[in-house]
Amino acid sequence: METRGRFWRIVRPQDIVWIALFAGLAVYGPDLEPESATVLVGLGLMQVIEPKIPFFNSRAGSIISFLIKLSLWYILMGWTDGISSPYYWLMLLPVMSAATSLGLIGLVAAVVLACGAYLSLLHFLPPGFYVSDWPVFFLWEATFPIAGFLTYELLEANRAATRRAQIAAEQLAEANRNLQKAEATVRRNERLAALGQLSAGLAHEIRNPLSTIKASAEMLLKNVNADGPVSHELAGFISSEVDRTNALVTRFLDFARPLALRLEKTEIAEVIDEAVAEVEKHTPPFDVSIYKNYSPDIPPFLLDRQLIERVLYNLLLNAAQASPPQGSITVKTRQRRDAGEGDTVEIDVIDRGSGIAAKDRESIFNPFFTTKSSGVGLGLAIVSKIVDEHRGQIIVESEPGAGSVFRVLLPFRENGK
DSSP: OHHHHHHHHHSOHHHHHHHHHHHHHHHHOTTOOHHHHHHHHHHHHHHHHGGGSGGGGSHHHHHHHHHHHHHHHHHHHHHTTGGGOTTGGGGHHHHHHHHHHSHHHHHHHHHHHHHHHHHHGGGGSOTTOOOSOHHHHHHHHHHHHHHHHHHHHHHHHHHHHHHHHHHHHHHHHHHHHHHHHHHHHHHHHHHHHHHHHHHHHHHHHHHHHHHHHHHHHHHHHHHSOTTOHHHHHHHHHHHHHHHHHHHHHHHHHHHHSOOOOOOEEEOHHHHHHHHHHHHHTOSSOOOEEEEEEOOTTOOOEEEOHHHHHHHHHHHHHHHHHHSOTTEEEEEEEEEEEETTTEEEEEEEEEEOSSOOOHHHHTTTTSTTOOSSTTOOSOHHHHHHHHHHHTTOEEEEEEETTTEEEEEEEEEOOSSOO
16 A cells, blocks of 8 residues: 555646647657657657656746756647647646746736747748648647736636635634634633632621621630730630631632723823832732833823722732742733734733743633742732623633733723723
8 A cells, every 4th residue: 555655646636638649749640750749759758747846846847847848849830830730739838837936027028028939930841832821820839828818817817716625624613713703702701701700709608607706716815815826826826817718708709790990091100100009019929029120101091990909909919929039020011902802001021930831821710710839829810800800801821830921902092981
């Protein structure tokens, strides 16, 4: 099977047809002398081997191939009755090849050469010889441009169909990608909705006993003997842990609660400055430097100032936690135009920290997913929810050991639309 496959890669089915055609002409063709038959065989061999030699696929190779075929045809015509040779139609081979490989200008040049070569055979007619059937002669002459330009038109139609098919395939692939993204978004929203409902129910159920425990701890602190330091310490632990648990419940509720955006025209640089200030005074302090690279061309646009500040605070806090001591974080902004989608404000939070493993990038915005030992996995889920509510997008680019880029894209809106 392998040998047979190699054979058909070397010898194409059309090669067998060409060989049979030219062999038949060489054996049974009229007015053929041995020399003429040799030229005819050479023309046939040229037709067979041309596609197998890479050089002939280039423009220069196509020109040389045309000239070789033209020369062989001209010799064959000269040895077989000249202008009246029955082999004039073999000139269609180089002309049609030129139509497929040399473009319109190259085809015009090839047709002019072919017609000129055929007309030049008149020069070799004996003195006083008169071609009696001039209309037929001109009909034969017209065969070359007709065949050449018809081949060119068919080729162009095929190329146009191929381009349309390619565009349709690209559009289909893009539509398929968008459909997959939409399906992933729907599945994610369904999970978020279910988790949100669960979180809201659990949070309300947990808060009631927490209030009782908190009140009991405070009463215990007031009533224990002053000489019981252990009791005071344990009661303090109860109170502080209740506060911590209550803060966690608050985060659950923030995640579950539907967001009501309060849109107002806001300078994005001011929002970023406020988020940076919050991170810089965070306890414990982070030993990192935050650099700002704001575009001066972004005018105020509609957003929820408080929620977007929360988004940027979370991203900057994560970047600080991921950065090494004395590391640096960069916040960049720019305004860009997306084709067919209007202007977008891009905010990049760039760190040079540990990066995110490839297997975790698809999950970091899922609720309750975290790689931190003390995290609950709601920070980035809330960030994603806020950005989605703004009809924006958040993109992550990360390489383990080289840092991460969190890119927030917000639609530039100057009115409520």
